[in-house]
Amino acid sequence: MRDNIFELSTEQFKEIARDLKNKIEIGLEKDKTEIACLPTYINPGKDFEGKVLALDWGGTNFRAAIVEFKKGENPETLENLKKPLSCIETKGFKQDDLFNEMASLIAQLKYLDNSITHIGYCFSYPAESTIEGDAILIRWTKEINIPEMIYKIVGKPLLEYLNVYEGIKEKTQFKTIKVVNDTIACLFAGLAQPGYNTYIGLIVGTGTNMAALVNKNLIKKLDERYNGGELIPVNLESGNLIPTPNRDNEKKYLTEIDEQVDAKSSQPGCQLFEKAISGGYLGNIFENTFHNIEIERKFDGEKLTNLMNYPAIYKDEYVAAARDIYVRSAKLVAASLAGLILTVISYDEENKSYDENIKNICLAADGSLFWSVDKNYQDYNKIVTDSLHNFLAAFGLNHIHVYTSKLDDANLIGSAIAALS
DSSP: OOOOTTOOOHHHHHHHHHHHHHHHHHHHHSSSOSSOOEEOOOOOOSSOOEEEEEEEEOSSEEEEEEEEEOTTSOOEEEEEEEEEOSTTTTTTOOHHHHHHHHHHHHTTOTTOOTTOOEEEEEEOSOEEEOTTSOEEEOOOOTTOOOGGGTTSBSHHHHHHHHTTSTTTTTTOOOOEEEEEOHHHHHHHHHTTSOSOSEEEEEEESSSEEEEEEEEGGGOTTOOTTOOOOSEEEEEOOGGGOOOOOOTTTOOOSSOHHHHHHHHHSSSTTSOHHHHHHSHHHHHHHHHHHSTTOOOOTTOOHHHHHHHHHOGGGSOHHHHHHHHHHHHHHHHHHHHHHHHHHHHHTTOBTTTTBOOTTOOEEEEEEEOTTTTOOOTTSOOHHHHHHHHHHHHHHHTTOTTOEEEEEEOTTHHHHHHHHHHTO
């Protein structure tokens, strides 16, 4: 029988959940920790009206859209353009090169006019939110690397660039920009669906991350100038988790192949959890599993899924290994969600106590990998949700039900909501 080197036990996944919970609690208290837990000082309101420019840069593509809000109606995306803007297209870029690529797409929007003065920007990289609703870039991920932008404000320089760009300045002048992480954008979009006790935002695409609503009393590092609501949207930056060895047998959760993928990345030692999960790295894991295989230059999560869906044209061992990598990714996501839920419900494992009022959770999920299909086995999102409920049950939390919500244009809608908040 073939060994599955990527297989982990339920107890190991539980240990990962415990580890993440502990590190989230540390991140809510202090800055510059492994799990950053970045509060977002934007409280989404209701009954928006008007049109906004919504931007989304996720690591593969850059999207620009006009989103319109009418009272009592669901938001409508009037126009949605995109262009590739990955580590390949941005290699060697400086800030102005990046802004020029973005502006050239925005200038093509037919609905852009002087009624549109607010920008919502979904910026899917670790960034610390400012009290004004902008953000400061902490580090790049997904192999993007524009060094001069690190530790600098993200939104304001882009707004200023757009306001003097030929093809945009003749149409409008932007007044404000609000910057949110993609998981926060998903979270905001999910809030439009009432009836749940709490909400979680999840991204599993080129990268991976989570966000949640956290009671402000649990966030010791909250900016003292904050005077908003009781629940704060928090961007975890959970992809930076370093899964620690099991306390009992010291078995590593990540393999030597994961170590090889990390060593060859542009930022070794960072985003280890993301590198084991996300579509931007699954192809690298597969490639390092078979050193002699001839593989496409850009073999990512999508190509891995295609390999599983059309097994007749591939060797059995390739298909089996691809599925092992795919399933481990989904179960690691489930373990991280379990860890976040343990935090949100204030779970005390020793005393078996927790907030019993949280029973129904909306998981607002986005990302190409999360919604990918395996025709011959089980879809990714189903593996995640089934595994999550199994892990929660293993903690004695059978009463908690997580409902996964697929939202069209979640990042754009969420960032548009931020723009008007």
